[in-house]
Amino acid sequence: MSLLVLGANSLIAQAAAAHFAEAGHEIIFGGRKQDEPEKYANDFSIRYKTKCRAEYIDALDYPSHKKFIEDVLAKTPDLEYVLIVFGYLGTQEKAQSDFTEARRIIDTNFTGVVSVCELLAAEFESVKKGNIAVISSVAGDRGRQSNYMYGSAKGGLTVYLSGLRNRLFKSGVNVLTIKPGFVNTPMTYGMPLPKPLVASPEKVGKDIYKAMIKRKSVIYTPFFWRWIMLIITSVPEFMFKKLKL
Numbered sequence: 001m002s003l004l005v006l007g008a009n010s011l012i013a014q015a016a017a018a019h020f021a022e023a024g025h026e027i028i029f030g031g032r033k034q035d036e037p038e039k040y041a042n043d044f045s046i047r048y049k050t051k052c053r054a055e056y057i058d059a060l061d062y063p064s065h066k067k068f069i070e071d072v073l074a075k076t077p078d079l080e081y082v083l084i085v086f087g088y089l090g091t092q093e094k095a096q097s098d099f100t101e102a103r104r105i106i107d108t109n110f111t112g113v114v115s116v117c118e119l120l121a122a123e124f125e126s127v128k129k130g131n132i133a134v135i136s137s138v139a140g141d142r143g144r145q146s147n148y149m150y151g152s153a154k155g156g157l158t159v160y161l162s163g164l165r166n167r168l169f170k171s172g173v174n175v176l177t178i179k180p181g182f183v184n185t186p187m188t189y190g191m192p193l194p195k196p197l198v199a200s201p202e203k204v205g206k207d208i209y210k211a212m213i214k215r216k217s218v219i220y221t222p223f224f225w226r227w228i229m230l231i232i233t234s235v236p237e238f239m240f241k242k243l244k245l
């Protein structure tokens with residue numbers, strides 16, 4: 001069987017893909033940089049002795065997505081797993097005064113993912129099998145002043161995935177929503193985060209692999225974020241709006 005991973009340059013994507021490669025799956029690395037996906041495909045095929053290749057996709061180039069998916073499926077008719085990792089944190093402050101930044105955040109985290117998911121959904125629905133896993137975020141569970149542009153895009157994504165899961169269930173297609181907390185990747189580099197709450201990409205990648213194989217619906221990774229977010233979402237709005245978060 002095969003895994004298509006979109007956003008191949010992410011350390012989380014590579015960590016999850018490593019488990020699939022170890023289990024003997026073919027890996028298709030999709031990314032927007034010409035050389036990076038190729039590099040990972042070569043590295044993985046040597047390291048894990050499994051079939052790997054690179055494909056090029058830009059999350060924001062919507063008109064190209066149909067051909068991209070058609071090409072992938074033509075070359076890999078047994079495609080079973082897709083992991084979508086595209087994401088852009090951006091700068092909240094800049095997004096408040098510059099709509100180009102706001103739009104890039106919304107489009108990379110939401111619109112681009114939806115565009116790809118709808119194409120995959122139609123295909124998997126017709127063959128009545130498949131697994132679509134998408135990285136959302138705990139930031140989508142409640143808006144905060146420090147990152148509500150990113151958080152709202154992820155929140156929209158979480159709701160979209162819930163609807164997609166509901167639509168595809170009867171066709172035997174699984175949709176997994178992945179909600180990581182803080183992860184030590186270039187996205188969080190230099191941020192003053194509480195160390196005990198920061199997970200490694202390897203830990204998150206392993207949780208993603210296990211959840212995809214077990215066809216789970218929603219996971220928090222690491223697991224304790226489920227309880228942290230339960231507390232955060234329980235704070236009444238009249239109190240929450242006064243907090244500096």
Ligand SMILES: NC(=O)c1ccc[n+]([C@@H]2O[C@H](COP(=O)([O-])OP(=O)(O)OC[C@H]3O[C@@H](n4cnc5c(N)ncnc54)[C@H](OP(=O)(O)O)[C@@H]3O)[C@@H](O)[C@H]2O)c1
Pocket residue numbers: 007008009010011012013031032033057058059060085086087088089108135136137138179180181182183184185186187188
């Ligand atoms: N790190 C965290 O604490 C954390 C927490 C919760 C959720 N997440 C989510 O986890 C996912 C992975 O993030 P990460 O932490 O590994 O950060 P990252 O290293 O910045 O990874 C983001 C990935 O998205 C790709 N990407 C961005 N814009 C794209 C576009 N227009 N077209 C194609 N690919 C694009 C990047 O490719 P390039 O390298 O080419 O830019 C990169 O592969 C994201 O969805 C992020 O929102 C991260």
